Amino acid sequence: MIQISDLNFSWPGQSKPTLIIDELNIEKGEKLFLHGPSGSGKSTLLSLLAGIQTAQKGSISILNENLAKLNDAKRDKFRADHIGTIFQNFNLLPYLSPLENVMLGCNFSRRRQANLKTQGICARKKACILLEELGLDTSCQNRAVSELSIGQQQRVAAARAFIGQPELIIADEPTSALDADNRDIFINQLFEQAEHYQATIIFVSHDKSLSSLFDRQVSLNGINGASL
């Protein structure tokens, strides 16, 4: 699924590299817990995986596609097609309804739209189903985003990440604003969806207590040669 080898990345204007990873492989369907204190290069790794940044050395392949070999537009397309993202909080566009926010997930990707088509379902219907599976009933779906609780907002963001079946879900501290109960419910729902769609999850957090829920945990400090 994901192969990282001999990765070396430094932000422009910085002499010291931020991230050096010799090797990291992630299997398809794996639920990986990536933890590390702030400043350990988590965000950098995520933007490399999402193809926002490219490494100066080494390679990142996702689905056998070497991101470094793609140009900017193709990387954008690749991200739109294959990666769903959930942020820490404030994930949603305030001027769209929760339903529209979910539909936005496949708005910029032909492939994700096509995936829905082969299932014989339209984006709106699929968004409804996803939201309901994540515990948001119809009354929530068309409300203003600002009226939703943070837990509900994060579920909308999760639905948006999953719509159109991207192979990889990147979650960047999605539970840091949630209380313990909500956090566990959210993570379980995330896993249900991921298993259902056979998606790979990379879950980033500084909260080590979550790590037991995952198939595998990786400490960024442990694998990042730059932090040594």
Place this chain on the structure above:
Amino acid sequence: MKLMTLAFKSISNRRASVLLTLFTIAISVMLLLSIERVRQEAKQSFSSTISGTDLIVGARTGDIQLLLSSVFRIGHANNGLSWQSYQYIKQQKGVAWSIPISLGDSHRGFSVLGSDGSYFKYYRYGNKQNLAFSQGRPFHNAREVVLGSEVAKQLHYHLGQKIIVAHGMGNTSFHHHDDNPLIVTGILAPTGTPVDKTVHVPLKAIELMHGPKHGSAQIMRKKSNSDAQHDHEHEHEHEHEHEHDKHHEVIDSQLGDLIGQPKQITAFLMGFDSPLYTLQVRRNINIYKPEALSAIMPGVTLRELWGMLDIIEKILLLFSAVVVLISLLGMLTTLLSSLSQRRRELAILRSVGARPRHIFTLMVSEAVLITTIGCAIGVAMFYMAILIGKGILQAHFGISISISMLSNYELVLLSVIMVSGTLMGAIPAVRAYFYSLNDGMSIKV
């Protein structure tokens, strides 16, 4: 979801600031369109008021003043010219036709013009069109009257109706001649010129209005008024007293005579067989010994008039253009200031796969939407403004504004605004583009 839909939802989410921006753009568009429409219609209606007339002759005065008083019924001709001079000049070589006109009286706020049959034959306006009758025929004797279309419409006059024409300018006439009713024999077709608002009577009828019987009544009334010294009525009548003294004509003239024996007329219009005669006769008139006269070529004087107004026109246009520019700058400010708050939004869009060019398009679309809606509201307000202003302009300035479709020129103005709005929108769009390139998906607030 199309980017346009996204843009629309995004700006409707920022309703308060966007509405203000829309409003300023709409007002500026309305202002620009209104000023341009009034300017053009004014020019159009001014230049089409008279055509085919080579010379207008009146007592010596400013060229523009003579034009305004004789053709536009604006202001007064202080002096008349003698009937003898008219008779002499119209027999000059090369004169094809001539129309004597006598102004200065009014009927319920509409000016009364005395002339003879040549008026309906030779007077031309617009694209050298003759006057046409929508009903009836020209007057045939001193008891008949022909109405302009607007007069008939506003006063609800019809053919065969007897009306009483008094003298003096203004809405209120002080002397009603119940003994001098005139019969409406014709109503002219609309021309869009001051002719529509004119009551046409034979010269003889003017003379009769100021006849001796009336004169004596004046004197009697004057006596009764002598206690109240120098009130308006008094002054007004006093002015006319002199005229009446001059016009001691007898009423019993034969039927069919349109002219009578006038001593004075206000002005006369002339057409010539060849432009050469025009210049020659004009020169002769300007050095005419018995009386100080002015002869003007209406086309030249119209141009002179517009030449004087040209700088004002340009300043008006400049002002309204600046107002439009300011409103667009206002939009730019709004978009730019909201941009920094929207970096999160841009990052979210990037995370769902929007490319930097999508971000750019989105931002430009917002500007295009705001400008388009602003222009649309502006156009609606413009039509409302001309609907409201139409009557006022017509009544006070004689400018008739047509409620017509937008002209090509106005469409060009609108497109210039749209293009400028789009270009303005490109500025925040470029910034957003670079934000989204640099920030990527990392959310920076």
